[in-house]
Amino acid sequence: MGSDSIDLLQTSIKVHFSGLHLKELQGRHEKIEPRAASTTETAQRQPFIIGVAGGASSGKTTVCNMIIDQLHDQRVALVNQESFYYDLTGQEMALVHEYNFDHPDAFDTENLLYSLENLKHGRAIDIPNYDLKAQKSVLPARRVNPADVVILEGILVFHDHRLRDLMNMKIFVDTDADLRLSRRIRRDILEKGRDIKTVLDQYSKFVKPAFDDFILPTKKYADIIIPRGGDNHVAIDLIVQHIQTKLGQHQLCKIYPNLYVIQLTFQIRGMHTIIRDAQTTKHDFVFYSDRLIRLVVEHGLGHLPFKEKQVMTPTGSVYTGVEFCKRLCGISVIRSGESMENALRACCKGIKIGKILIHREGDNGQQLIYHNLPKDISDRHVLLLDPILGTGNSVVQAISLLLEKGVDEGNIIFLNLISAPQGVHVVCQRFPRIKIVTSEIEQGLNQDFRVIPGMGEFGDRYFGTDDRYCGTDDD
Ligand SMILES: Nc1nc2c(ncn2[C@@H]2O[C@H](COP(=O)(O)OP(=O)(O)OP(=O)(O)O)[C@@H](O)[C@H]2O)c(=O)[nH]1
Ligand SMILES: O=P(O)(O)OC[C@H]1O[C@H](OP(=O)(O)OP(=O)(O)O)[C@H](O)[C@@H]1O
Numbered sequence: 001m002g003s004d005s006i007d008l009l010q011t012s013i014k015v016h017f018s019g020l021h022l023k024e025l026q027g028r029h030e031k032i033e034p035r036a037a038s039t040t041e042t043a044q045r046q047p048f049i050i051g052v053a054g055g056a057s058s059g060k061t062t063v064c065n066m067i068i069d070q071l072h073d074q075r076v077a078l079v080n081q082e083s084f085y086y087d088l089t090g091q092e093m094a095l096v097h098e099y100n101f102d103h104p105d106a107f108d109t110e111n112l113l114y115s116l117e118n119l120k121h122g123r124a125i126d127i128p129n130y131d132l133k134a135q136k137s138v139l140p141a142r143r144v145n146p147a148d149v150v151i152l153e154g155i156l157v158f159h160d161h162r163l164r165d166l167m168n169m170k171i172f173v174d175t176d177a178d179l180r181l182s183r184r185i186r187r188d189i190l191e192k193g194r195d196i197k198t199v200l201d202q203y204s205k206f207v208k209p210a211f212d213d214f215i216l217p218t219k220k221y222a223d224i225i226i227p228r229g230g231d232n233h234v235a236i237d238l239i240v241q242h243i244q245t246k247l248g249q250h251q252l253c254k255i256y257p258n259l260y261v262i263q264l265t266f267q268i269r270g271m272h273t274i275i276r277d278a279q280t281t282k283h284d285f286v287f288y289s290d291r292l293i294r295l296v297v298e299h300g301l302g303h304l305p306f307k308e309k310q311v312m313t314p315t316g317s318v319y320t321g322v323e324f325c326k327r328l329c330g331i332s333v334i335r336s337g338e339s340m341e342n343a344l345r346a347c348c349k350g351i352k353i354g355k356i357l358i359h360r361e362g363d364n365g366q367q368l369i370y371h372n373l374p375k376d377i378s379d380r381h382v383l384l385l386d387p388i389l390g391t392g393n394s395v396v397q398a399i400s401l402l403l404e405k406g407v408d409e410g411n412i413i414f415l416n417l418i419s420a421p422q423g424v425h426v427v428c429q430r431f432p433r434i435k436i437v438t439s440e441i442e443q444g445l446n447q448d449f450r451v452i453p454g455m456g457e458f459g460d461r462y463f464g465t466d467d468r469y470c471g472t473d474d475d
């Protein structure tokens, strides 16, 4: 790895790391035993871990750089296997030309494994700051914060099966041997100040044999082989698309194909951060809930059927587009669901909106006590509005009523802001044909059947009926 890669690591820390409040680690040699995962922790999103292997100077760094650039909405941590080179002893230093930097034994794989496991579990790590010139680690260690995507790059990152097992995607950069050698000669002479004889000696003695014996045999573990490295823009685009799809997908979406979670961006995460904060004022709570609700509603409308339609533009040309589905209605679950009516009206001019009132009896029992629905509801597509899906009891009552009134289960789209996994299981198993569109899946429910982390009592915060939410608009 050249100095560019070290810059890249620093840049990626500055640009992509959001500075989460995590306990500082004491030092890189203090091993943190993997904790027994709590229910909450298991439910927490783990990073998408990508391994990028390939021969020396194959262009791994360029590939990683391009992936990082394109994933600008995500926090990305780049870890280089080179940081985990063992320090050379005095004797090894004296005979450095005899030292094999391309052998698996040159790396402290246990420390690398430990670091990657910590990152996987959302813990910050301090990685050795290996100085290529001094051929040893220097202080201070390099802090790497938890991220959405972790990229581990290096010639031998597929060598140890325990490292491979941690990876969600394995990429092998496959570059022609001549090109790798010519790049290496140029790099080692220009950047590392070595002479051509030393470079060629190291190449024939260590680099080439190690490629044949250790690196090339790991190519079979790759999910994706990229010919021509960073010049292969099509491959990089496809990889980034795949990562984005995977990141946007909650585990539950893989179980229930009718569950849609809108793509998480920093914008959306920022809005969630505000509405979940107990100190947020009512005014801000309403403002940011409305923004998120609007996104959910727009996304939900995208799941309605459409017909193709051609129109004539003012230039006399034909534009082939689509026509919105006409027979629609909204049904809000009183009272929190009423907070979603404005967004629906803003998107669907003149839409009919009916109401359902479900009374919560105690902590875990719901009773339908009132409804007022459009008479011809059985002919319509229904957008069911309720920002919170907790146990699922309320929405099950609401959907059961809609089915009783003759609405086709496949014509119901349930729009909500946050869903507890428990509620998702209940609704999706009982009504496999309805669609759920939400902006975040939560960790779970507490003993009072409230969503966690959740946002407290949505209705009280939105309509300002509870003094417990202490933020004031004077703030
Ligand atoms: N002589 C010498 N070589 C080293 C040392 N440290 C690492 N290497 C060499 O660095 C190579 C591994 O780095 P590369 O994979 O080429 O690094 P890179 O620049 O990220 O490669 P690409 O991004 O794929 O172009 C190995 O072939 C090692 O021989 C060192 O201290 N001395
Ligand atoms: O999935 P569940 O466990 O049934 O919980 C979700 C229900 O709880 C909330 O309403 P709430 O009873 O707080 O009434 P409100 O809207 O009047 O505040 C929310 O709007 C849902 O209707």
Ligand SMILES: O=c1cc[nH]c(=O)[nH]1
Pocket: 388, 390, 449, 450, 451, 452, 454, 455, 456, 457, 458, 459
């Ligand atoms: O957490 C919860 C559960 C139900 N209703 C809410 O408003 N919040």
